[in-house]
Amino acid sequence: MDDILKRRFDWNLLHTFTVIVEERSITGAANRLLLRQPSVSNALKRLEDQIGARLIDRERGRFEVTEQGLALYHECREICGAIGRLSDVMQDSGGQLTGHLHLWMASHVVFPPLDDALFEFNRGHPRVTYEINVATSAHVVSQVLSQQASFGICLVNEQHPKLEYRRLYREHFGFFCGPTHHLFGRTDLTLADLRHEAFVSFSTDQLSDALAPVAVLRAREGMKGKVIATSPHLEEVRRLINAGLGIGPLPIHVVKNARDRGILWQLPPYDAPPAIDIYLVTNPRMSLGRAERFFIDNLTSRLDAAPDGFFIYS
Structure with missing residues (x-):
């Protein structure tokens, strides 16, 4: 122009x-x-x-x-x-912190330090408001890139050059089946026993996508069973597994209670399950309000308590 x-x-x-x-x-x-x-x-x-x-x-x-x-x-x-976002940025005046936090995250984010940060931040700054949306990791990144989100928490397959990434935690995925599945309750299984089982998984369970480590394990072990159902959301993948449609991957620490109660049965591999890293994604070109900056600092400061600078769940 x-x-x-x-x-x-x-x-x-x-x-x-x-x-x-x-x-x-x-x-x-x-x-x-x-x-x-x-x-x-x-x-x-x-x-x-x-x-x-x-x-x-x-x-x-x-x-x-x-x-x-x-x-x-x-x-x-x-x-x-x-x-x-102009109204949120311009609200940063006066003695008491105000503003709006707009967070996008992947569907299976279970991260206790985030819950603790939200609790403490709300207690210290009660006038700040919050909005949380759940989407695929790719969409989360898109929202941060377009400045529609204060920040995002998601899986990352390939880092975008215009964004900044801070690893928050590492989670491990196990294969599970539901109570009606014929493998439920068996303790004598190996990966070879899973090779021809019908499979339920996430839409991102591809060699070129966010759940690549799971896809790599399936390919390496020759798990060629038909993928009969997929979803981008953890709760729906879990529902399909519980319903007995097939075996499938879930974050071990997220479904620990269901496993302990006998609602889900964990299958091989029991040692060295696939590991996935979850990142805090921010946009350095975005003008953050004080509430957004303080909250991100509050959240990332908790990583100092972790030995490697991020938490590990298994």
Whole structure:
């Protein structure tokens, strides 16, 4: 954009465009924005005219974001995220700490130091508010990258160069089956006994994804049983295992109580199970409010108590 265009640019058009892409329709965007459909269509046309490029192909029932549109959308998410956070940043005045913590995390995060940090922070700063969302690790990273989240806690397969990562803890995954499964209660099993069993797992149980160590073990041991059910969420994977659909991986420390009560049965390997690291993900380009900075400092300071700078659960 030239200088004149920058001065005259209507930044509300970017927000409207972002919603259109996310809803994948003009009608859906109008409903979400509480606007009339012609108003949203006109906003898209004005944006395309100002930028001088077609952003969405909508001819003959098609809805396809163009290459220029995708590039703009990724920038819009970060811009809209920063604008949406202005009120939180500007609340950092006065003697008592205020602000809003927006945390995104993976579904199976069980980390007692996080619970302790939330308790103590709320007790010391009761005017701070909180919002926690659960999503896949990839989506968590996306939210932090676009500045929609104060920070994220998730599995990490490949570190994004624009983000910062601090390892919080290491958890170990075991294979489990439910009470109705034919392997339940057996103590004489080896990995060879699992090779042809039907399998339930996470959507990220792939060699190129966050649960790669689990996928590597399955491949190495020739576990070629059919994967009959997947989910990105721990509770749903656990439900499928409990229902007897197949064997599957779960974080050992998360399901310890269920294992001890006989609701789940742990299968091989008993020694050196796959290890997964969980990270705190932050965006160094994001202007954090005082509440966000203090909470992150509070949480990471607890890592000093761990021998290796992070906690290990097995």
